[in-house]
Amino acid sequence: MEKKKILIVASLSHSLINFRGDFIKSLIKSDYKVYALAPGHPDKFKTKLIEYGAIPIEFNLNRTGLNPVMDFKTIRELKSIMKKYKIDLVFPYTVKPVIYSSIAANQCNIPVISLITGLGFAFTGLTFKARVLQRLNETLYKLSIRKNKVVVFQNKDDYQLFLDRKILKEDNKVAFVSGSGVNLDQFQYRINKIESNKISFLLVSRLIKEKGISLFLEAAKKLKEKYPESEYHIIGATDNSPSSIKEEDLKHLHNLGIIFYYGKQTNIPEHLYRRDIFVLPTYYREGVPRSILEALSVGLPIITTDTPGCKETVKKDYNGILIKPQNLGELVNAMEYFLINKEKIEGMGINSRKYAEERFDVKIINKDLIDLISKVI
Template identity: 50%
Template sequence: MIKSFMANGYKVFAGAPNFQDNTSQALSDLGVVTIEFPLQRTGLNPWKDLLSVLKIRNIIIKNEIDLLFPYTIKPVIYGSLAGRFTGTPVISLITGLGFTFSKSSIKARVLQKVTEVLYKLALSKNNAIIFQNSDDVALFREKGILNKNQNTHIVDGSGIHLERYPFRENNKVSDKIIFVFVARLIREKGADLFMDAAQKLKTEFPKAEFHIIGNIDNSPSSISPNRLSELNERKIITYHGFKKNVENYLTNSDVFVLPTYYREGIPRSILEALSIGMPIITTNTPGCKETVLRNENGILVEPKQLNELILGIRFFLENPAAIGPMGNRSRKLAEKRFNVDIINDMILKIINNNL
């Protein structure tokens, strides 16, 4: 997206907390000006959050910013407020509603109420608001976060770079099926459900492999590190930790599984799997259901339903010949709908038409 901005004549400033040296260098090499500002990823601390708004405001004024393009929950809320204080046009990108709208705990339900108020206040003066699925737009309107006159648009996720995740033919015929889960290791992403399914199926299908890629999260929703280690030692799952070269692991796997009940935009991990040509097992939830054409390139299961997830995995264990054709259909879907060039062109048109 940054490269697309610059190719179209924009000078880009990238603001974020805690830049790693390699990230900052990569952006600088592109000609991007990187600016750090304080932002807590989780929690609501009024004083610290107010400081974030003021810092963004100062960045806008100091650098004479003409357009603010914030995305993810906190940057959208605080960036939009800062843009409002400075009279700067804001076009925000809602990349999913996350834990706050998952209704998975009392804390999530309380946070949702607070976040609804903040969103309503922050978005009211935005030039445009871009969503990644129609369900999120509908929910914002239902909750009164958006008024009937607000300018909204929908794009199909953040898109996928098809050349970086190249298609590979997979004419699977053996019963050694490799399933892979890639996500933050929290309950809402379905990590526990994936491990439960592996435990249930491993005895009956000993050649099946269940791989997990991702970090143990420091949030209250994190899965148990002890359970993860135990299942890894018992060879029920294979845990790889965090990996930057995820495409290599996807290329060597057969079926992608994400039994999430987190409020996704459109999960990038699924887009990567589509591009490589993998069948998808995911949930019938906003953001995820857009990536699966039922029984054509994958299987949709209801959220939190372990038995449905087991049946979905079992289908591929009992029908390995279906993996190749379904994977081919996934790649076609990635090319037609989720190509990053298509998404970036749509976002640029929205920006140019709303400045």
């Protein structure tokens, strides 16, 4: 019997490895033929996908901005790819792949299970541009995903927003998963016994203001003066976004000894193992942040915002602290709590690992997704 063919559509090649690598391997182990589609595959990612057993394919996608002519060409190209490879089911994730792949697949009568991984900048509603993009995305989502077999969400707040904005109807079939999951073998637990006053905080993120980077920097300035032995570590890359933090500002604070700035890193587990508390004061519309899941797995207490996607990762008084978004005072107080109550760090870290095992294990999440796929095709 010929294997069923799954087309996974992403906006970035590396996300297929970093966020869907275990999923791809699980699909292949479950006897599916997997085509991995992204707008360009650098050789190292193409090689990795082939090692997994997937077939890498490329397509043209204008990742940022709107160009109706380009977007129409993208949909037409997607239809051609789906027909050429006789795809049995399409699995897109992130905004543009979900919208364009859903339109293309629906026109080809190919079933779609789409994954909403967070609503991002457009649904923050904080600027005029964000509000305009939100209205546009709402319209495009309505046109594209209502006919999908299943729409998968990473948190129930996003689903409720889709209902409230009438993007989806009550009778649309939906499912929920706890983020992309975390490989508990790759991010192994380590016991953190605090034996000095050199408590260290770590933030790992794309370095844009919506992720709360500016708040973290302000908190570091305040707390470093009061607790000179404390440390504040930042990993991530700046980019061309208008809200990107300026790299020279980060380097300036690094040279002053207020923060440790590393730029983009590939050895994230090593950094997590050396730190004490993980911080992500984001007000971006997250799905469930992968960076927090990795920190949970390693066994770090979490400080993050009481917002969709993030609040799912923290149980109050159990494994961390939730703060109001864009509230510097609450962030400072939360970080200072661990500086004053060092004895809480080990216990909350243990609880973070337990929570990761109970809810965010990638094996659990991938099984749920593959069960959905098998029911559809």
